[in-house]
Amino acid sequence: MQKTWVRILTTAMTIGMMVLIFFFSTEPAIQSDSTSGRIAEKAADIVRPQWRKMPARARKTFFDQVQYVVRKCAHFMEFMLLGISLRMCLESWMGKRRGNFGFAWAGGTFYAALDELHQLLVDGRSGQVRDVGIDSAGVLTGVLAAAGMIRLMANRKRNHSREPV
Numbered sequence: 001m002q003k004t005w006v007r008i009l010t011t012a013m014t015i016g017m018m019v020l021i022f023f024f025s026t027e028p029a030i031q032s033d034s035t036s037g038r039i040a041e042k043a044a045d046i047v048r049p050q051w052r053k054m055p056a057r058a059r060k061t062f063f064d065q066v067q068y069v070v071r072k073c074a075h076f077m078e079f080m081l082l083g084i085s086l087r088m089c090l091e092s093w094m095g096k097r098r099g100n101f102g103f104a105w106a107g108g109t110f111y112a113a114l115d116e117l118h119q120l121l122v123d124g125r126s127g128q129v130r131d132v133g134i135d136s137a138g139v140l141t142g143v144l145a146a147a148g149m150i151r152l153m154a155n156r157k158r159n160h161s162r163e164p165v
Contacts (some may be wrong), residue, residue, distance in 0.1 A: 004087060006145025007132050010089040011061075017082040024078065033067075034072065040067035075131055076161040083108050083142020091150055101143055106138030 037160070044051050044066045051062050055130030086104040094100060116127035 010092045013085040014089045040070045079135040079138030080142040083139035084146045087146035109136040
């Protein structure tokens with residue numbers, strides 16, 4: 001079991017990520033496309049600096065592909081952060097338990113499914129089963145990363161406690 005401040009911090013991080021994901025999903029399609037479009041333009045400039053000089057049809061196809069990747073990476077990353085915070089939160093409240101891994105992944109995946117259902121209610125947005133899969137993979141990656149961080153912190157703490165005074 002962790003100190004109270006660790007529990008508060010990890011709980012706040014988890015709730016914060018859930019709120020952030022909710023608000024991103026509340027954006028109407030036009031606003032969401034605008035946000036990802038700005039990031040996609042910067043990514044396109046890096047990947048293919050001359051893309052703006054391409055013929056119109058090829059330029060649109062290229063940009064649409066870049067924007068698709070940007071959007072899916074955003075899904076993955078936000079749910080990876082949720083996976084990290086969920087795993088750390090469970091660890092802080094319940095201590096080391098085998099079920100923490102599965103509960104964190106299942107909880108994050110359940111939230112991803114709810115998020116996609118929520119998007120069905122937002123103007124111009126759609127819920128995609130594929131996005132639940134991407135989100136779930138992000139949660140799994142985050143849960144694994146958190147497990148690694150927890151192990152590193154435990155090893156570091158154990159090594160410091162063995163050092164002679």
